[in-house]
Amino acid sequence: MIKATVHVTNPFGLHSRISSNILKISKSAQCHMEIVYENRAYQNDSILLLLQSGIVKGSCFDVVVDGKGDLEIEKDCYKMLKNYIESFLGDII
Amino acid sequence: MIKGLGVSAGISMGKTHILNEPPIDKEMRANLKHHKGSPVEEKANLDLAIEKAKTELESIISMPEQLNEIKEILQAHQMMIDDPELYQGAIDEINKGKTAFEAYESKATQFCELLDSIDDDYLRQRVHDIKDATGRVLSNLSGRSSFKLESIVEPIILIADDIPPSMAAQLSTEKILGIITNQGGETSHTAILANALGIPAILGVHDATSLLKISGLLWMDKPESLKSILIKRRWMTTWL
Numbered sequence: 001m002i003k004a005t006v007h008v009t010n011p012f013g014l015h016s017r018i019s020s021n022i023l024k025i026s027k028s029a030q031c032h033m034e035i036v037y038e039n040r041a042y043q044n045d046s047i048l049l050l051l052q053s054g055i056v057k058g059s060c061f062d063v064v065v066d067g068k069g070d071l072e073i074e075k076d077c078y079k080m081l082k083n084y085i086e087s088f089l090g091d092i093i
Numbered sequence: 094m095i096k097g098l099g100v101s102a103g104i105s106m107g108k109t110h111i112l113n114e115p116p117i118d119k120e121m122r123a124n125l126k127h128h129k130g131s132p133v134e135e136k137a138n139l140d141l142a143i144e145k146a147k148t149e150l151e152s153i154i155s156m157p158e159q160l161n162e163i164k165e166i167l168q169a170h171q172m173m174i175d176d177p178e179l180y181q182g183a184i185d186e187i188n189k190g191k192t193a194f195e196a197y198e199s200k201a202t203q204f205c206e207l208l209d210s211i212d213d214d215y216l217r218q219r220v221h222d223i224k225d226a227t228g229r230v231l232s233n234l235s236g237r238s239s240f241k242l243e244s245i246v247e248p249i250i251l252i253a254d255d256i257p258p259s260m261a262a263q264l265s266t267e268k269i270l271g272i273i274t275n276q277g278g279e280t281s282h283t284a285i286l287a288n289a290l291g292i293p294a295i296l297g298v299h300d301a302t303s304l305l306k307i308s309g310l311l312w313m314d315k316p317e318s319l320k321s322i323l324i325k326r327r328w329m330t331t332w333l
Contacts, residue, residue, distance in 0.1 A: 012215045012280075016222050017162070020169035047172040048179055048204045051219055054211040 002065045002078045008090040013056035018089055019047050025084055029077035032068060037061035060093070097273065097301070100284035103293030105250060105271035111302055112253035121235050122194070129192045136184060139193035142233035143175050149229060150174075153262050160289055163262045166282060170226035170259065179204060179227070194234040201227035215280060225257035242268060252301050258282040266290055273301045 008014065026033035026044040033044040035053065042050045055061055063081060067074025082092055129135065153159070154167045173179070179200050186196030205220045242263045250271040256264075261282045264272075269292055277283050277296035287294035 013213060015216060016169040016173075016219050017165040020165065020172050023172065024168075046176050046178045047169065048176045048223070051216070051223075052204070052207050052211070054213060054216055056213045056216065 001067075002074055003062055004078070004082070004092045005060055005062050006085055006090050007093050008055060008057050008059045008061070010089050011057050013059070014050065014053065014061075014089065016047070016051065019050045021084060021088075022081065023047055023050070025080045026065070026077055029073060029080060031073050031077035032066040033077065033081070034064040034066075035061055036064060097295040097298035098278060099294075100277075100279055100281075100296050101272075101287035101292060101294040103271070103291060105293045107248055107250050107270040109252055110245070110249040112251060112256075113302070121237065125192050125194045125235060132187050132190075135187045135191075135193040135196070138234060139183060139187065139197060139230075142193070142197075142230045143180075145233045146174050146226075146229040147171050150226075150259065153259060156263070159262065160286070163258075163282070163286065166222070166258050167262060170222060170229075173223055173226040174230055194231060197227065197234065198231055201231075218280070221255070221281075222258060225259050228257070229259065245269075254302055256283045261286045264290060264292060266292060272296075273298055275299055275301050 010018065022033075022035075023044050035042045035050065035055075037053050037055055037059065040053070042053055053061075063085070065074055065078045065081065067077065086092060130138070150167050150171050154164050179197075182200040182203075183193070183196040186199060187193060191199070201223065205223050208220050208223065209217055211217050242260065242265075245268045248268055248270050250273065251269055252273045253275070255274055255276040256272065264286055272283060272287055272292060272294040274283065274294075274296045275298055281296065283294065284296060286292075
């Protein structure tokens with residue numbers, strides 16, 4: 001399992017497009033992903049629940065990637081997510 | 094004089110078309126209830142409506158020269174349409190005896206209300222995305238046909254209450270000479286697309302659809318600043 005904390009710098013926060021792309025990345029990597037924010041975990045299957053998280057600029061949340069035993073898948077998924085998050089959402093701290 | 098927020102500069106002259114999408118009314122709803130099938134049948138109706146909506150979105154996504162940003166927005170819509178939480182919630186309601194329309198609408202509304210309670214203006218605006226996406230499924234379930242830009246024969250200035258993202262994605266300079274809406278702002282999809290395509294647009298006119306009731310020629314003048322713009326109805330009386 002890989003866990004990282006994201007500090008959101010995108011002025012529009014975790015909005016539809018970013019949520020959709022993050023979910024797509026984890027699904028394409030066939031990896032389980034969770035976003036944890038304010039003690040609530042959002043799984044990688046519901047964009048509507050993720051949007052309700054209300055993650056805005058300045059927020060910090062955890063992203064947890066679980067390859068369910070497959071370390072290669074886990075690492076690849078994390079790498080893709082990291083690249084995307086750092087390009088479009090915020091900083092991994 | 095009519096005032097609004099000029100979000101895309103330019104000069105345009107042409108006939109107007111007021112977009113009036115009738116809501117799904119009581120009669121339509123009663124009709125759906127009257128023809129309610131078994132839960133298995135209603136579930137099948139829902140699945141078909143969702144599949145059709147996803148295909149419709151796919152055809153908009155794959156339009157030539159579609160902006161990447163718009164593709165991503167509509168891909169998000171595709172995800173919303175059969176979101177597991179929304180879908181399973183609707184199925185549960187169908188199993189309790191509701192029609193597919195009632196079930197899907199009630200669940201979609203719940204999600205919109207939850208999003209509406211977020212304390213951030215931009216994220217709250219995403220309610221429009223959910224309404225646009227799920228509205229497509231509801232139209233398919235009700236049999237109501239939505240306005241299609243491809244039905245426009247001659248280029249027009251489009252006047253509407255609001256232009257949903259999936260319709261904004263179909264805007265083209267061949268058919269749309271200008272846009273005037275009651276709602277919307279600088280960060281709306283309409284504003285983004287109008288700018289990208291160079292279509293003059295004035296949003297937030299508040300009363301455009303009722304003030305500009307009769308189609309006529311509208312001259313949308315180039316704004317002096319993008320903060321506010323005046324629409325001159327100089328030639329409307331000549332053409333009535």
